[in-house]
Amino acid sequence: MRMKFFIYGLALFIVSVATHFYLNTGFIFPVFILLLLVIGLFNSIQPKHAILRNFPILGYFRYAFESIAPEIQQYFIERNTNGKPFSRNERALAYQRAKNIDATTPFGTQLDINQSSYEGIKHSVFPAQVNHELPRVMVGGQDCSQPYSASLLNISAMSFGSLSENAIIALNNGAKKGNFYHNTGEGGLTEFHLKGGDVTWQIGTGYFGCRNEVGNFDPDKFTEKANNPLVKMIELKLSQGAKPGHGGVLPAKKNTEQIAKIRGVLPHTTILSPPNHSAFHDAAGLIKFITHLRQLSNGKPVGFKLCIGQTSEFELICQEMILQNSFPDFITVDGAEGGTGAAPLEFSDGVGMPFEPALIFVNKTLIRLNIRDKIRIIASGKIISGYSILRAVAMGADICNSARGFMFSLGCIQALRCNNNTCPTGVATQDKMLIKGLVVADKSERVFYFHKNTLHAANELLAAAGKSSYKEVDGSIFMRGDELTHLSDLYFPDILGSVRDS
Ligand SMILES: Cc1cc2nc3c(=O)[nH]c(=O)nc-3n(C[C@H](O)[C@H](O)[C@H](O)COP(=O)(O)O)c2cc1C
Numbered sequence: 027m028r029m030k031f032f033i034y035g036l037a038l039f040i041v042s043v044a045t046h047f048y049l050n051t052g053f054i055f056p057v058f059i060l061l062l063l064v065i066g067l068f069n070s071i072q073p074k075h076a077i078l079r080n081f082p083i084l085g086y087f088r089y090a091f092e093s094i095a096p097e098i099q100q101y102f103i104e105r106n107t108n109g110k111p112f113s114r115n116e117r118a119l120a121y122q123r124a125k126n127i128d129a130t131t132p133f134g135t136q137l138d139i140n141q142s143s144y145e146g147i148k149h150s151v152f153p154a155q156v157n158h159e160l161p162r163v164m165v166g167g168q169d170c171s172q173p174y175s176a177s178l179l180n181i182s183a184m185s186f187g188s189l190s191e192n193a194i195i196a197l198n199n200g201a202k203k204g205n206f207y208h209n210t211g212e213g214g215l216t217e218f219h220l221k222g223g224d225v226t227w228q229i230g231t232g233y234f235g236c237r238n239e240v241g242n243f244d245p246d247k248f249t250e251k252a253n254n255p256l257v258k259m260i261e262l263k264l265s266q267g268a269k270p271g272h273g274g275v276l277p278a279k280k281n282t283e284q285i286a287k288i289r290g291v292l293p294h295t296t297i298l299s300p301p302n303h304s305a306f307h308d309a310a311g312l313i314k315f316i317t318h319l320r321q322l323s324n325g326k327p328v329g330f331k332l333c334i335g336q337t338s339e340f341e342l343i344c345q346e347m348i349l350q351n352s353f354p355d356f357i358t359v360d361g362a363e364g365g366t367g368a369a370p371l372e373f374s375d376g377v378g379m380p381f382e383p384a385l386i387f388v389n390k391t392l393i394r395l396n397i398r399d400k401i402r403i404i405a406s407g408k409i410i411s412g413y414s415i416l417r418a419v420a421m422g423a424d425i426c427n428s429a430r431g432f433m434f435s436l437g438c439i440q441a442l443r444c445n446n447n448t449c450p451t452g453v454a455t456q457d458k459m460l461i462k463g464l465v466v467a468d469k470s471e472r473v474f475y476f477h478k479n480t481l482h483a484a485n486e487l488l489a490a491a492g493k494s495s496y497k498e499v500d501g502s503i504f505m506r507g508d509e510l511t512h513l514s515d516l517y518f519p520d521i522l523g524s525v526r527d528s
Pocket residue numbers: 182183184185188189210211212213228263265266267331360361363364365366367406407408409427428429430431444454
């Protein structure tokens with residue numbers, strides 16, 4: 027291909043020079059061909075890119091198309107129901123709720139509801155009254171002296187660093203207006219989180235904001251921040267669904283001077299939060315550390331977040347709670363389908379237990395050990411609609427967190443660029459120019475409406491199921507496609523047993 031390029035290129039160059047001299051067509055074309063030949067020559071001898079060595083000019087098209095592959099996928103290929111991680115329909119729902127505009131759909135479902143993957147709510151012929159008050163849940167167990175009344179839906183952990191300052195401020199302002207909490211993520215409690223919204227301060231293995239010079243936990247720094255009145259709860263992060271057992275990654279490009287100062291690290295370097303905590307090394311140490319954090323925060327609710335891996339380890343942690351008679355006020359369960367700013371594909375695709383079995387396992391384990399009443403379960407994993415809230419509650423969640431749902435409310439278009447600082451909407455970037463695109467006043471309203479309208483939709487579904495309280499919700503109000511298709515008699519599900527048997 028290289029030979030052909032040079033033969034045809036030289037021939038074209040000679041023809042263009044000749045037409046310039048004989049027909050006076052100008053010199054722009056010969057100069058352009060010469061430029062391509064020079065670039066081609068350079069590419070054909072450079073050692074790094076095989077495609078450009080073999081296709082010195084055409085090879086550029088590959089890189090150009092590859093760089094806009096997510097856009098091509100989204101604008102031209104994706105159908106309403108099959109975008110990943112969130113379908114166009116799911117994203118549109120979040121946008122409509124956030125903009126507080128009509129979120130109805132025309133002409134019926136686009137899903138194939140005769141598949142085993144179908145899930146639905148068994149509505150009641152006697153629906154309940156829709157409650158217009160948004161639901162709240164008290165968090166705080168036996169050792170907690172400052173219990174917190176949380177909204178059923180809140181902003182899941184996302185750090186300043188992975189999100190821009192405008193995004194964090196808009197989230198916090200929205201949380202303030204809507205009276206729900208904003209989880210800081212492991213990147214530290216910053217001035218952008220302290221705009222008046224309730225805050226859950228998350229502490230990861232990097233102890234950002236409460237670390238000493240060598241990166242270990244610093245109780246004095248912790249005490250000072252934990253006692254800020256805006257900090258309502260403290261969450262110790264053990265792992266998250268997108269990369270359990272891997273720790274956190276802040277790419278060098280996003281580690282600006284400002285972020286480095288907040289976190290107490292070197293700017294412009296890739297920052298890894300280690301996979302493990304240095305403050306404890308086993309279940310007993312974990313429970314003692316939680317007790318310690320609660321004491322330092324003067325009795326605020328303290329819990330931990332994890333993605334379930336080895337179930338026996340979780341059981342061991344629970345047994346240790348019983349042994350020490352000390353319980354976390356909440357446990358946040360993150361499904362393996364959870365999002366992140368940056369993670370190795372092996373971890374995103376192949377590590378950790380998905381949301382549904384994880385939540386059921388945690389709920390059932392706490393019930394089996396007779397400690398369910400002492401601990402609230404917070405759930406996260408693609409909770410983006412009223413339906414997904416109800417589903418999470420049915421599987422054992424007391425409270426729901428959403429990360430990417432609130433990102434959509436900020437204007438995220440699922441461009442899949444969170445990890446390279448080029449997020450076009452200014453949400454997940456530290457590029458000053460891109461951040462300017464995100465107008466805080468407008469987006470904080472959207473955050474507020476997304477929360478309000480999504481919870482209202484959950485209330486409507488609750489009423490449609492004939493229930494007047496989320497405490498009445500369990501798996502019995504849901505049906506699944508396989509419940510219908512796998513029955514011996516395809517047309518009569520078990521609830522119609524009397525008809526089938528007659
Ligand atoms: C941009 C981004 C940053 C995140 N940062 C954190 C973090 O600092 N700590 C954490 O525990 N989880 C983090 N997560 C995970 C979310 O808190 C949440 O657990 C996960 O995305 C599942 O929720 P979702 O499906 O609603 O997005 C992050 C997620 C995203 C998308």
